[in-house]
Amino acid sequence: xxxxxxxxxxxxxxxxxxxxxxxxxxxxxxxxxxxxxxxxxxxxxxxxxxxxxxxxxxxxxxxxxxxxxxxxxxxxxxxxxxxxxxxxxxxxxxxxxxxxxxxxxxxxxxxxxxxxxxxxxxxxxxxxxxxxxxxxxxxxxxxxxxxxxxxxxxxxxxxxxxxxxxxxxxxxxxxxxxxxxxxxxxxxxxxxxxxxxxxxxxxxxxxxxxxxxxxxxxxxxxxxxxxxxxxxxxxxxxxxxxxxxxxxxxxxxxxxxxxxxxxxxxxxxxxxxxxxxxxxxxxxxxxxxxxxxxxxxxxxxxxxxxxxxxxxxxxxxxxxxxxxxxxxxxxxxxxxxxxxxxxxxxxxxxxxxxxxxxxxxxxxxxxxxxxxxxxxxxxxxxxxxxxxxxxxxxxxxxxxxxxxxxxxxxxxxxxxxx
Amino acid sequence: xxxxxxxxxxxxxxxxxxxxxxxxxxxxxxxxxxxxxxxxxxxxxxxxxxxxxxxxxxxxxxxxxxxxxxxxxxxxxxxxxxxxxxxxxxxxxxxxxxxxxxxxxxxxxxxxxxxxxxxxxxxxxxxxxxxxxxxxxxxxxxxxxxxxxxxxxxxxxxxxxxxxxxxxxxxxxxxxxxxxxxxxxxxxxxxxxxxxxxxxxxxxxxxxxxxxxxxxxxx
Numbered sequence: 001x002x003x004x005x006x007x008x009x010x011x012x013x014x015x016x017x018x019x020x021x022x023x024x025x026x027x028x029x030x031x032x033x034x035x036x037x038x039x040x041x042x043x044x045x046x047x048x049x050x051x052x053x054x055x056x057x058x059x060x061x062x063x064x065x066x067x068x069x070x071x072x073x074x075x076x077x078x079x080x081x082x083x084x085x086x087x088x089x090x091x092x093x094x095x096x097x098x099x100x101x102x103x104x105x106x107x108x109x110x111x112x113x114x115x116x117x118x119x120x121x122x123x124x125x126x127x128x129x130x131x132x133x134x135x136x137x138x139x140x141x142x143x144x145x146x147x148x149x150x151x152x153x154x155x156x157x158x159x160x161x162x163x164x165x166x167x168x169x170x171x172x173x174x175x176x177x178x179x180x181x182x183x184x185x186x187x188x189x190x191x192x193x194x195x196x197x198x199x200x201x202x203x204x205x206x207x208x209x210x211x212x213x214x215x216x217x218x219x220x221x222x223x224x225x226x227x228x229x230x231x232x233x234x235x236x237x238x239x240x241x242x243x244x245x246x247x248x249x250x251x252x253x254x255x256x257x258x259x260x261x262x263x264x265x266x267x268x269x270x271x272x273x274x275x276x277x278x279x280x281x282x283x284x285x286x287x288x289x290x291x292x293x294x295x296x297x298x299x300x301x302x303x304x305x306x307x308x309x310x311x312x313x314x315x316x317x318x319x320x321x322x323x324x325x326x327x328x329x330x331x332x333x334x335x336x337x338x339x340x341x342x343x344x345x346x347x348x349x350x351x352x353x354x355x356x357x358x359x360x361x362x363x364x365x366x367x368x369x370x371x372x373x374x375x376x377x378x379x380x381x382x383x384x385x386x387x388x389x390x391x392x393x394x395x396x397x398x399x400x401x402x403x404x405x406x407x408x409x410x411x412x413x414x415x416x417x418x
Numbered sequence: 419x420x421x422x423x424x425x426x427x428x429x430x431x432x433x434x435x436x437x438x439x440x441x442x443x444x445x446x447x448x449x450x451x452x453x454x455x456x457x458x459x460x461x462x463x464x465x466x467x468x469x470x471x472x473x474x475x476x477x478x479x480x481x482x483x484x485x486x487x488x489x490x491x492x493x494x495x496x497x498x499x500x501x502x503x504x505x506x507x508x509x510x511x512x513x514x515x516x517x518x519x520x521x522x523x524x525x526x527x528x529x530x531x532x533x534x535x536x537x538x539x540x541x542x543x544x545x546x547x548x549x550x551x552x553x554x555x556x557x558x559x560x561x562x563x564x565x566x567x568x569x570x571x572x573x574x575x576x577x578x579x580x581x582x583x584x585x586x587x588x589x590x591x592x593x594x595x596x597x598x599x600x601x602x603x604x605x606x607x608x609x610x611x612x613x614x615x616x617x618x619x620x621x622x623x624x625x626x627x628x629x630x631x632x633x634x635x636x637x
């Protein structure tokens with residue numbers, strides 16, 4: 001056995017707990033998860049059935065943690081994990097799964113299949129079977145601080161632009177601020193309007209906030225590739241900055257997996273509860289709404305729909321807040337079929353967009369989103385994840401659909417009363 | 419061995435062996451799962467694990483609308499044969515007598531013609547499920563030898579029970595002995611195959627609901 005394979009197998013063993021055992025014990029091969037996964041429904045490829053993607057982890061569980069599996073192993077009857085298997089599974093685990101978790105909502109025995117695939121990635125990455133694109137993004141996140149290689153001067157340049165355009169001061173490293181805002185590299189480079197919008201809203205709401213110059217990156221490539229040590233290191237940077245600035249709440253921006261990483265996996269990765277709260281920007285804005293801190297003027301006339309980012313809605317629990325906020329500036333809001341916690345993924349989350357090898361398939365499975373949109377014909381789509389937004393724009397272009405994409409935070413800022 | 423000796427063996431020693439393997443096996447499997455344990459979640463909770471878990475144990479029995487539409491056959495056929503099995507096992511008058519004999523108490527039965535009809539419907543449904551499994555693209559891919567074995571072990575008690583009740587082909591003691599033997603095979607295989615889902619799905623659903631419930635999502 002090669003050293004890297006051994007590492008991978010050990011990483012898989014570490015992932016087995018009572019949830020994994022209960023899930024694999026319960027699967028009846030009914031196939032319903034395939035009907036919940038856009039990578040199956042849009043390609044018809046049975047190998048992409050969600051539960052099949054976790055096969056390496058299942059084999060380790062069976063061989064090491066069940067009586068029959070262990071007996072079978074002695075006689076060479078229990079299926080093994082080897083490099084050939086991991087090579088074959090690499091495209092299933094990374095290119096054909098966004099960890100969107102729709103399968104986990106449909107499985108009749110209750111298996112959280114997305115969790116099993118997320119755990120499988122830990123073994124794949126340890127064994128050296130992660131895609132080049134994700135390895136590169138993860139390396140940049142560790143060494144430079146951002147998966148896209150965005151450094152502090154780039155952020156400061158964008159902030160200067162915003163300050164010059166608006167005449168507002170963007171608070172950097174302000175100790176004792178109530179909120180510390182994180183940003184995704186995608187926002188810094190492609191959507192600096194988000195910084196402007198947030199600054200305007202926070203100014204109107206009259207709350208103190210800051211951006212840390214030491215930890216402004218919200219995304220976590222360690223989570224996507226499945227290397228817990230790296231994921232923990234990236235979380236720790238944010239924890240250190242938040243503690244240093246003594247902020248009460250850290251805000252995760254319009255990015256799906258960033259929220260998942262810092263809100264739900266973060267404390268578990270670093271091994272202790274946070275001394276501060278973590279909220280998604282939409283949760284913070286909805287709190288402002290409840291407190292009467294948001295004064296809105298004018299309504300969007302066009303027919304709007306909301307694309308639920310998987311890690312924010314289904315896997316994150318932020319479902320009602322975007323709807324409350326959209327209703328503040330729209331009387332013409334329409335839900336897609338299968339919405340909220342049952343929404344279909346855009347097709348590019350969970351590291352798929354960082355993996356060039358998956359470019360073709362992510363656009364192919366966008367057909368699912370197209371079908372959903374075709375049923376309601378919206379004039380514009382609102383979302384709250386820059387990654388969804390970029391991919392939705394790509395997909396709409398690919399399928400010759402002319403529907404503009406809007407950020408919820410930015411649209412809200414445009415409707416702020418003076 | 420005469421047919422009466424055969425019947426006595428399957429009712430006596432054979433039954434005891436099957437029950438012991440079944441109970442010991444189920445205990446081992448539960449221990450295997452639960453002793454692995456699970457780390458405490460350190461993230462600030464948004465909802466309760468317990469109420470989320472308990473809710474999903476119940477709600478996961480009913481698929482959402484779009485899943486029902488996409489997996490109509492699997493859902494409907496699944497419902498029919500599970501209900502059919504449940505009723506024939508626990509509400510057929512002779513079975514209740516047997517349970518009273520073993521565990522000491524009984525409950526009202528469902529009229530035999532209804533149970534008989536349900537048994538036939540379940541057999542037909544299980545045959546349809548087999549055809550579906552052999553023809554559907556995804557199911558063909560997923561299916562293992564164990565799936566076919568479990569299918570056989572599930573349909574055999576229904577078929578042998580139906581034949582025994584209607585006394586088709588052989589004498590009553592032999593037919594009854596074959597029926598009991600088929601149930602014993604099912605019991606012996608139960609802990610070591612996917613048949614265990616009948617028990618472990620409670621855990622799986624609880625974990626699923628707890629993980630989501632903790633995040634404030636009803637799964």
